[in-house]
Amino acid sequence: MPEPPAVTMSATLAADEALARRRRAGEHVVSLASGEIGLPVLPGLRERLGAAADRNAYGPVAGSAGLRTAAAGYWGRRSLPTDPDQVVCGPGSKPLLFALLLAVGGDVVIPAPSWVSYAAQARLTGAEPLAVPTPPGEGGVPDPDALRAAVAKARAAGRDPRCVVVTVPDNPTGTIPSRGTVRRLAEAARDLDLVVVSDEIYTDLVFDPADRAHSPALEAPERTVVTTGLSKNLALGGWRIGVARLPDGPLGRKLGTRLTGIASQIWSSTPAPVQEAAAWAFAEPPEVVGYAAAGRRLHQAVARAVARRFTDTGALLAPVRATCYLYPDFEPLREPLADKWGVRDGDALTELLADRYGIGLLPGSAFGDDPNALRVRAATGRLYGETRTERQAALDAPEPLRLPWIRAALERIDAALGDLAR
Amino acid sequence: MPEPPAVTMSATLAADEALARRRRAGEHVVSLASGEIGLPVLPGLRERLGAAADRNAYGPVAGSAGLRTAAAGYWGRRSLPTDPDQVVCGPGSKPLLFALLLAVGGDVVIPAPSWVSYAAQARLTGAEPLAVPTPPGEGGVPDPDALRAAVAKARAAGRDPRCVVVTVPDNPTGTIPSRGTVRRLAEAARDLDLVVVSDEIYTDLVFDPADRAHSPALEAPERTVVTTGLSKNLALGGWRIGVARLPDGPLGRKLGTRLTGIASQIWSSTPAPVQEAAAWAFAEPPEVVGYAAAGRRLHQAVARAVARRFTDTGALLAPVRATCYLYPDFEPLREPLADKWGVRDGDALTELLADRYGIGLLPGSAFGDDPNALRVRAATGRLYGETRTERQAALDAPEPLRLPWIRAALERIDAALGDLAR
Incomplete structure (x- = not known):
């Protein structure tokens, strides 16, 4: 006679849905919360899915x-x-x-x-x-x-x-x-x-x-x-x-x-x-290997650029060596965050960044971390563009940080973190 | 501390896999065990899947x-x-x-x-x-x-x-x-x-x-x-x-x-x-409604034809009014089945029909029925053809029972049941 388990919605998927709602409401939100990789489907994959549509x-x-x-x-x-x-x-x-x-x-x-x-x-x-x-x-x-x-x-x-x-x-x-x-x-x-x-x-x-x-x-x-x-x-x-x-x-x-x-x-x-x-x-034909390599380069460039914004602010961060995720710890900023913003944990920090600056992150508590810690997770997978054209350009760019939409997102993060820690 | 539940493979999916194995081994098996509807994908659906392949x-x-x-x-x-x-x-x-x-x-x-x-x-x-x-x-x-x-x-x-x-x-x-x-x-x-x-x-x-x-x-x-x-x-x-x-x-x-x-x-x-x-x-655009109606007519014709084979043999069967499934009860044949074949339950009956006649059914026990009963489930969804051409012809046929591959399957069922009950 099992009790229905107290399961809440996946925090990353809930963040995706909240982002979509806020965008529909006309807000301009920078999402660093999703686990989604916002890049276009490789053409060879699209063709093969269509060609296999008779498989039922x-x-x-x-x-x-x-x-x-x-x-x-x-x-x-x-x-x-x-x-x-x-x-x-x-x-x-x-x-x-x-x-x-x-x-x-x-x-x-x-x-x-x-x-x-x-x-x-x-x-x-x-x-x-x-x-x-x-x-x-x-x-x-x-x-x-x-x-x-x-x-x-x-x-x-x-x-x-x-x-x-x-x-x-x-x-x-x-x-x-x-x-x-x-x-x-x-x-x-x-x-x-x-x-x-x-x-x-x-x-x-x-x-x-x-x-x-x-x-x-x-x-x-x-x-x-x-x-x-x-x-x-x-x-x-x-x-x-x-x-x-x-x-x-x-x-x-x-x-x-x-x-x-x-x-x-x-x-x-x-x-x-x-x-x-x-x-x-x-x-793993060459097209697939090439796509994965391009994605990897893009993640590296953007995740490291975002990481720099966090460390410049004074957050602690282990060097990001894979994925498009980073996990800064604002412990060195505990006092100013408490004094200036009344922020004493990762949940409150996440809320502040969302409500005041329109920047979506996830608190460490979503990952089972100590809820009193000032740790948050940032993901860059949704910074690569809103349209297929932008995303393809990001994947192809030798210097993705120079693309205007990625630069704008980084500047927005910069400004928010700067204001937060000032 | 949950124990790993004692879960066996879905009987219908296991039957599909067994059928594929026996066919690869060159056996000619009539499958009445699968829950699959062996009909081709509606072209409008194929097109739409391909067109939506960029949704990731x-x-x-x-x-x-x-x-x-x-x-x-x-x-x-x-x-x-x-x-x-x-x-x-x-x-x-x-x-x-x-x-x-x-x-x-x-x-x-x-x-x-x-x-x-x-x-x-x-x-x-x-x-x-x-x-x-x-x-x-x-x-x-x-x-x-x-x-x-x-x-x-x-x-x-x-x-x-x-x-x-x-x-x-x-x-x-x-x-x-x-x-x-x-x-x-x-x-x-x-x-x-x-x-x-x-x-x-x-x-x-x-x-x-x-x-x-x-x-x-x-x-x-x-x-x-x-x-x-x-x-x-x-x-x-x-x-x-x-x-x-x-x-x-x-x-x-x-x-x-x-x-x-x-x-x-x-x-x-x-x-x-x-x-x-x-x-x-x-x-439900007209193409979809038309496809579903054609499928329904085909199921009706073939399921009722198969049902007739079972009732002609002496099995009990509630009239089939929907799906492509039927559930005959061989209780009236209990004595001859026991005397001639040593068959005393649905599992043994299913085994006999598979091993001796190459006809795949599922025993009532797979559906949680009394294992001593002589009930089996027959499904007609895999009788409509092996190739896309055959299956499309079955869907389009005004008289599907006259198609050679469906007629052959029915004759095979006829012969097996006749021999069984003789």
Whole structure:
């Protein structure tokens, strides 16, 4: 007799809807809240979706053979050799993550801070999330020693953690855990007999090619499930497609059977025309590789420019090395913020920036961070333009910061932060 | 600390995959097991999906304004005036049904027999389904008096049923509950304070226009959620789109808030290009109405022809009035089946027909029916052809039973049933 879980709307999607409402009301809002990548669809993908419009069979729950083979190849090119049978597709990596939590069962360890939906999904499965802080400057992975302590304590209290979720590279901080931290996380997971669910949807958005994110699947291959999708590297959020890579071996096979059983009862299969286009994308022809690289360059330029505005104001910020997200901490400005604005936490700071300056951010509390902290998350994915023409220009620009609409947004952020901290 | 639920693969989707495997192995199988409607995509839908391929924003969790307005109009034309704000869209009506069970919470009453996924979904939410038999010849709705007794007994035992799921018209039986039964069901739900979740995905597949299925939303509008989709009337199963219509009033608003919150955390939104095409379909231009009518005529001709084969053999069968499903009961043949074949239940009967005759059916047990009964479900949706040309010809044919591939399938069924019962 489960009580309906107290689940609130995803903070990032709620921010998208609020932004749309305010714009319809004629307000000029700078959105740094959305998780959406506002870039145009690659023409080759558009054509393939149209050409696959006659695909109306449910098809295999786990995804078409073509899609699974292509996704296996994608991982193979990232040092994770994969058999197509290890791949399960879903309408986004979000439903796959939810179904994985159901498939593993038990309680779930998540990093603090972490993406808005992990904790909510854990609650929807009837579990209580156990939030474990990340090491400084290495978001996305619970500190391995703190993880050991938290799991031991939870087990002593009769709880049953069976799974740890990590985000590599990280949302909300745009940082990447070091290879050593990932190795120690994997060792802890093995010692504690935890399944590792590694959300790697930002792995193609690491700015420096020498800086590649290190997957826990390289360190604990027998127990790590990797998820990814095309929402970030190819800006296909609204198309809804994701894939999970199960471990090779007995645990992987057991999880795979459970996962496809659960998927078959919740969503049947993934839209067949989208699978067709995604299979082409996961095979990574030159157009796709070029698009992802252009997006990465654009994120790097704009995210770092926005980061500079925050650090210039006096906020603390770990260097952004991936994604289009940053996570400034206004702690050094605590006194002036309290004195001048009555702002004492991230929620109030977010409210002030929205109401007074029309700049939408998300407070750290949305990511499970300490609500008293003065941390906020900024995302640059919606600064690239409002029209397809502007967005394409941003993607193509050798110097995107010189485009008038991006410059205007940066100036607006500049002015607001300057006024805030003056 | 939830245990991973013991969820098996959806029986209908498993049947699809088994069929594909056997065909790849060169076997010639007649599939009466799938829930898929094997018909080609309407050209207008194909075009609109392709034209909407540039839609890559997440968009509102509940669905685009255009889609919600169109779905509201669709229901308005079916005696259910609807405000677009009452509509929530999802990647299939299946995930909407799952999220609704989560949103309502508590235990769930389902009809016996009923669609394979209701019970599995209830278990995934942590509830135990309470199966209540349907009245004879009126599938899809628990007998209202038996519902009252079952809920009273469950509550006395400390359980907490809050919701009853109905299927109008019915899968697996192809029957339609009478207006009086629906009214009594609605009264019982009101007296027991149950939410009614009415799965009406087959409402456009009622053969006789004078025979329209009566929605519980007409009898208990304050507490009935209606779901539907385009998988059956427009054969778009593989596109994955469904809509829910929430009640007007306070309960509807409360459920709507919960439902969109849950949707935002499980699946974000419904593929945007599919929403665009679906908005056109829900507006029901003449092409769409014509396609649905042609599908209905084809289902009627073939389902009734298959039904005749079963009744000629001596099986009992309530007249099929909607869908492309039928649910014969071989009870009158219990003795010969046991003597000649050692068959004593629906599972064994299904196995015999598959292994000896290459005819795929599903046993009543897959629908939660008494496993000792000799009932099976047959679906005709995969008899219309293997190629797009064949399927289009079946849709267009004034006399589809004369098409060679349909005639061959019917003869094969004839021969198998004849041999079985001889």
